[in-house]
Amino acid sequence: MKVLIVDDELDVEQLYRQRFRKEIKAGELEMMFAFSATDAMSVLAELAPMDIVLVLSDINMPGLTGFDLLKFTKEKYPHLNVVMVSAYGDADNMNRASSLGASGFLVKPIDFTLLKEKIFSI
């Protein structure tokens, strides 16, 4: 199972890799990282989307935002699950995410137990 994580903070990679160390080691999970929406788009274009089951995207990123990426992904790869992650858990952002087709919304700091459930429920 391949997950693409998109965030402008570089340290999320170390965080996620440690958090999911066992799963990664066991080969249950493969993680890819992109540090901007544009990066993520090229990753998605390169790897067949069927290779990836889930995109986990930050909203507030310089350049294109997580919403731009969400829109792009849902238009191009409608069956791909996108979960939004943001420090701003207000109703506006949540409604916007769901109306654009996000399959979930996680508020930072991330509850990793919840995230694990989310990932493995797919």
Next chain:
Amino acid sequence: MSNSISFDFLIKVLRKVFLFQNLPDHLVKQLSESITTQEFEAGKAIIEKGDEGNAMFVIISGKVKIHDGNEVVAEINEGNFFGEMALLDGEPRSMSVTAIEHTVVAIINRNDFFNVLNDFPAISKNIITQLTRHLRAQNDVLIAQWRSREKELNDLVEKRTEELANKNSELMLVLDNLKLSQQQLVQQEKLASLGQLTAGIAHEIKNPLNFVNNFSQLSLELLEEFKELTDETERAEILTDLKNNLEKINNHGKRADSIVKNMLNHSRTRNDDKQLADLNKMSDEFLHLAYHGMFANNPDFSCYMKTNFAEKLPKVNVFSQDISRVLLNLFNNAMYAVNKRKKLGVMGYEPSVSVTTSTVNNCVLIEVEDNGTGIPETMKDKIFEPFFTTKPSGEGTGLGLSLSYDIITQSHKGKLSVESVVGQYTKFIIQIPV
């Protein structure tokens, strides 16, 4: 000669007149024979200023005033005479004479008068004495008038001076009030920018704090795992992770600390001293604060942020609080401009704000450039003026750039300039001497 007045009476009257006092009898007689008399009701003019001076008058009965318009020079009555001056110099009358009550005058014509003068030159002495008296009297009146005018004038000057002094102290009060409101406005502008910052600050602190929490939580779990592990390779792996995590905790802790410091610095009333500051670091931090501030207020907002920092930028002595306000103001404006252009909805537009530092001629340059809406040529002169704003009311105080301008040019002896092309870009250039 009038029928109602007897010849003898006229002689008596003339005798009483100072001018003719020493005149021999026959001459008085001669004069009396040529005299005519005339009556004037109260208020009637006997002489008008500017009339030809061809006769002199002796008051037989009644009272007249000698005047120039409303200015009364003298009031004279029975036995006195007037109009002799014009008779002598042949000039037009310099004063008017009007009857105050019913008045009868004897009129001595110019020719008759001169005949008497020819026959009895000694009368000249009387004339001169009389003229001197008249002149003196007139002079006294004029001096008195002048004195009263002078006093009036002095009073007026005194009054005006007092009024001015009052006005002046009023103005001083107004000035004091203005200074106070100016301070309040500056404070308001500070608060407004701080308000805008708050969201950015909250986000900018939350991110590193999340990392601190996440990595420390993670490390605790790793330690538990470590205790149970026996495999050396795995233990070594965990130790490496732990070390990395501690570094991350440390870094993000410092990051949050620096943001809080900046915020405190920004909102403090006044820095006492200049401090050596790393303008690269400040530019970077405030670019991000501004970005998150914008984002928190407009969820649709986003832009590319580019930084081109000179590697060996010298530290500069600045009021760091003031410089941070300038940076924040310029970044906010830049982001506002790109957001405005983005809202026009032109395909393929990539909003971008960049900051570039360099050293030129012993000055540190900070260039803040955006590819937003741009500033029209006609506005370029005005943007540094207080209260100039293009933002809708309520969105800007119009003080940001004017304060920034003062901070750079006055407190730091630097320069703040702008380049812009409408629809292409705007670039603000801060220049601060090292």
